[in-house]
Amino acid sequence: MSTKSAQPHLLTCARFALAFAVLPLGKGSTLEPAGLAADRVATLFWVLTIGATVIWLVVVGLALYAVSASRRPQSPRGSSLLIVGGGVIFPTVVLAGLLVWSLSMLPGLLAPAPAGSLEVRVTGYQWWWRVEYLGAEGATIELANELHLPVGEPVELQLESHDVIHSFWVPALGGKMDMIPGRRTRLRLEPTQVGVYRGVCAEYCGTSHALMSLVVVVEERQAWERWLAAQAQPATSPGEALFLEQGCGACHTIRGTAADGALGPDLTHVGSRASVGAGVIEADVPGLEQWLAKTAHLKPGVLMPSFGMLPPPELTALAQYLAGLR
Numbered sequence: 621m622s623t624k625s626a627q628p629h630l631l632t633c634a635r636f637a638l639a640f641a642v643l644p645l646g647k648g649s650t651l652e653p654a655g656l657a658a659d660r661v662a663t664l665f666w667v668l669t670i671g672a673t674v675i676w677l678v679v680v681g682l683a684l685y686a687v688s689a690s691r692r693p694q695s696p697r698g699s700s701l702l703i704v705g706g707g708v709i710f711p712t713v714v715l716a717g718l719l720v721w722s723l724s725m726l727p728g729l730l731a732p733a734p735a736g737s738l739e740v741r742v743t744g745y746q747w748w749w750r751v752e753y754l755g756a757e758g759a760t761i762e763l764a765n766e767l768h769l770p771v772g773e774p775v776e777l778q779l780e781s782h783d784v785i786h787s788f789w790v791p792a793l794g795g796k797m798d799m800i801p802g803r804r805t806r807l808r809l810e811p812t813q814v815g816v817y818r819g820v821c822a823e824y825c826g827t828s829h830a831l832m833s834l835v836v837v838v839e840e841r842q843a844w845e846r847w848l849a850a851q852a853q854p855a856t857s858p859g860e861a862l863f864l865e866q867g868c869g870a871c872h873t874i875r876g877t878a879a880d881g882a883l884g885p886d887l888t889h890v891g892s893r894a895s896v897g898a899g900v901i902e903a904d905v906p907g908l909e910q911w912l913a914k915t916a917h918l919k920p921g922v923l924m925p926s927f928g929m930l931p932p933p934e935l936t937a938l939a940q941y942l943a944g945l946r
């Protein structure tokens with residue numbers, strides 16, 4: 621390949637590498653569990669890793685001994701004992717024990733959360749998450765790319781996809797679950813520690829698959845109730861004229877205004893989110909300006925047009941309006 625054609629390729633790579641440096645949105649390690657399911661996965665991981673290491677060391681020790689030991693004949697009885705004991709009985713007992721133990725972890729993780737538990741529908745899109753809190757009588761409270769959960773309570777997630785297969789994964793809280801077009805899958809989570817955790821899409825879903833983060837805020841029930849009540853309110857800031865004029869309302873809903881589009885995320889409280897674009901940039905005025913002006917640059921392949929052609933004062937006005945939607 622000539623350097624000429626390699627150049628743009630390198631540039632693309634560099635751009636992607638930069639893009640991967642997404643915002644630090646919270647803890648995202650399976651080995652720092654903060655939920656019931658993740659806790660069990662982490663315990664299983666450590667027991668299997670340490671157990672396998674010990675057994676491996678013993679086997680290597682035996683192999684070294686066999687190589688270096690003198691060649692005098694062994695008693696056939698001793699050899700058979702070693703082969704039957706170490707080669708048949710020991711693995712059978714260890715593997716059967718591990719099987720029973722790991723299966724015993726499943727109850728309580730697979731069953732749906734008890735009736736009356738919090739229910740949230742999360743729908744995967746290229747490349748963001750629609751989040752709907754399902755209340756009684758079919759009322760829903762909608763937002764995007766952010767999930768708030770009360771600590772110590774089971775939550776039942778209904779997972780769907782709008783386009784391709786995505787996979788919902790919040791490593792610190794629990795396992796992965798596929799989001800499949802035309803089907804509803806479910807996942808039960810039970811956060812055990814207050815904190816901010818990062819979720820990701822765990823199934824390659826197109827160009828900006830890696831730019832599809834989810835912020836999960838686990839908080840005390842009272843704080844959570846206050847947050848949900850605020851999310852349920854219609855938008856209160858003025859300055860929506862520009863938003864409607866530019867046609868943003870064709871794709872976005874801002875409750876309390878005429879904007880009721882459904883192709884993109886609900887923006888009613890976008891200013892209260894930890895990020896814009898599912899973890900791409902801060903949800904403050906400069907971040908929102910950048911998002912509007914350089915949408916496709918920040919998120920290759922994004923399904924929102926860039927508005928870089930707007931005069932800077934209008935971009936600023938829009939960004940201020942959006943940042944004020946708290």
Ligand SMILES: [Cu+2]
Pocket residue numbers: 744745747785786787821822823824825829832
């Ligand atoms: Cu995805």
